[in-house]
Amino acid sequence: MKANRKCLNHNDSGDVGVGTLIIFISMVLVAAVAAAVLIYTTGALQQKATKTSKDATNQISSNMIVEKVMGDRGAGLNNTIDTLLIRIKPDVGTTSIDLRQVIITVMDSTNRYDLSYGTNYSAIAVRDEEQAFNSSTPVLTAGSLIEVQINNSDVGLGSISLQPRKTFWLSLNQETGQAVNLEITTPNSYGVYRYVQLYP
Secondary structure, three states: OHHHHHHHHOOOHHHHHHHHHHHHHHHHHHHHHHHHHHHHHHHHHHHHHHHHHHHHHHHHOOOEEEEEEEEEOOOOOOOOOOEEEEEEEEOOOOOEEEHHHOEEEEEOOOOEEEEOEOOOEEEEEEEOOOOOEOOOOEEEEOOOEEEEEEEHHHHOHHHOOOOOOOEEEEEEEOOOOOOEEEEEEOOOOOOOOOEEEEEO
16 A cells, blocks of 8 residues: 555656647647737738739839820911810820829929819810710720820910920829830920921
């Protein structure tokens, strides 16, 4: 009887087993917490990467090309340009461009004007195969060619007098995609023609 009692008093294997179990459970809990953090971080990074990729795609695939800029001197062949005519079209791969989201900036060395569609400038379709462009929904689609018309008197560009040998800047700023920036210098003389080519 004494021998058995002595054996029980000196048997520590039960204590070691409980300690190992506690350590094991702690490791499992730590691993579970770490896994949850990793899963959450991965999900957040994936959402951010998807948004960044979508924004980058929109930036690349939403560009317009300025094909030509003309100046209209009016029927009286004035010595200044009364109306700017800007022909634009979507770049290759561009799905559509809404002119209501395009701000056109006209400026010289001392004046600047930010113009919006319907308020400060208008546009007509020169070529519109899908017939998607009209005054209420001015959307450029693939293959479209649109002429933007900026009349000096209508938008208050009187401070920018587009006489011969005048340098001014045009900037077409889209909602997405890169802005189109042009520096234009008018010819030395307008001659006898009503329409003057300014760009290219």
